[in-house]
Amino acid sequence: MTGPVIPSPKPKPPPRPVVAPAPETGNGAWVLHKCLQAAGVDTLFTAGEYAENYEPDPQFPLNVVQLISPSATGHAARGYGQARRKVAMCVVNRDLAAVQMLPAIAAAAAESTPLVVLVINSARHASAVADLDVSAMASPVAKLAFSVRNAPELSACIAEAVHVAASGRHGPVVLDVPHGMWHRDDLPFEWPDEVILPGYRVITTPHGKQIREAAAYLHSAKRPVIVAGGGIACMPEAARALGVLAQAADCPVVTTANAYAVATQVGSYHLGLAGDCGTRTARRALREADVVLALGTRLDERLTGDLAEFGQDATIIHADIDPTEIGRRIPADVPIVGDAGEVVSELVATLSLEKEPADHGPWLDHLDAAKRPRGIAAGWEAAYANIPDDADVVFGWGTELWQAWHYVNSDVGPLGSHWHSVPSLAAVASALPAALGVSLARPEPNVWVTLSAVDLATNIVELHRTRSWDCPITAVVFTDGGEDPALETVARSVSNHVEVCNTPEQITKTLSQWQNRATEHRIAIVTCFEPVQASAVTGAVESDSTEGESH
């Protein structure tokens, strides 16, 4: 900790001599700022000092965000990129800090978030051996990881990183810069009009033949179901088009956790979340379907369960912008490579040519009959029901996400369209920094995050750091029963708005007063529950043993 800075009277600087304009070169920080300006990036996340000997250009206001730990900084950048759907830029001044960011990088890859992490490595020059080979460590989890070999190419490499991160299937790119190169002062800046990578091809427009084949299967199906994934959820227009497709094909829709936000666009065709935490109806639909249309989803294990049993009798149509996801786990009968939004629009157009509109009334009735309300503990219900509809909601991993799933599958009420789930890869203690990132991404943030006590305790320093920043969050902290005076004390040290709620009524009272957007961090500590056992919630509802394990 540094003490308060005492301003000292500055001597008046002597008048500057008139000199010829300096040639357009500078150090790494200068090049980075020029690149950010060219790429239209106005926020820079950083873990540590990166701009020694560099005075930022006052003409280019850059919001520099530095949290306490590199790990939290990485997750904040990830949250920012996920909310903005634009490149989140992160610069790290030590290779060890980059290693601490690896979980955030892996999570950004899993949820397809555009993130660029620039690492100022400990190696002095490109041919020296670094203490930690960051690009080698990151390359299995990043979309691309590479080192800058020649100093004059720094700006071109940054352009390349930004282009790859935010095109095709978005993802994290790690760029490794030797610190000797970074601190040179003769680096040029050249921003290419177009980044050309001979080996990098992105296919967004689906093949017409595949679309016609898929539409024919969908139209002639008796029991079709659409699985919508993150590829749909990341584009509002794609989510809207999905609503039209569900109607045109008269087809029910199940969603992955990342795509839950599309539920509001699909209306009554939505059967809830699919997969091992999903609804009984969604699981039944997938098990009994004769045509499964998977859109922008990895069809990961949590969704499919046992590979041998998934879609045994169904024709699988799988559309994804990333060809490697198609057939990776489930063989596809109709593979479609393309942008999920374009695929949906093309399918709608093709289906509209059919003479007879699709009618799957009996199938929808059959699934309706399987619908049952899910149980949810009264306290959880009170908390979730009071989250405003138009808020950004970040669900932490752990009991929070699990409970949130139960909430969204219950009939308590709809959530807003800004849903950010934290992928399992991001693990514990990532939801709070991600929420700070989401808050930084919004001009008028109203960000709610559900946390465990551990999540709050781990990140209390980050709340302290961001107290006076314009990125307020409202945290609902679920403890596992029993009052915890220490937690309350800690929370009060970072916020003037801390409420401890011991009954559902108190939760409703507190949270209903917090509906409007916060001006500073607000923390509700919810302590009124016994720990909820898996069987206590699911057992009552999932009594049908043929449905299999719920969790």
Place this chain on the structure above:
Amino acid sequence: MSLHTVSVLVEDRPAVLAQISGLFARRGYNIHSLAVGQTEEPGVSRITVVVDVESSPLEQLIKQLNKMVHVIRIVELLPEASVQRRLVLVKVKADAVRRSQINDLVSIFRARVLDTSTESMLIQVVGDGPKIEAFLELVEPYGIRELVQTGVVAMVRGPRSMTDKAARRLTVRHSTA
């Protein structure tokens, strides 16, 4: 398992080979042979990999390779439609009595003797898999002192070239750079 020969055109950058071999390792595929070298196109290298894999994981493997940003093009080379060669250097025990017998084998297999000493011969043999295996089987009884071999290199028969399209893409890059 079965052996498949895959030719991969890549941008000639550091760490590209490591990334590709890392991909094979992570997915649990065994590289049977590997050869890397520059091509007629500046900045483009060609990696020939023989991999021990069934055909459906192979399709996924090719997709994964294609996804790598610095991989330009991938072609699987079928044995019946391509020429495949590898080169072996083998040092065989050979005294004055046996030297002529070994020389007979060398001429039958169109191999070459590169060096001879009083008790050994250094032989170079070039060919596809079965030919080399047959030769080694025949010299084995004399005693092999040392053996080293390159990876398989391979090329499609006929006029088509794997670098054509790739070269065009690169030309675009260079002209705009």
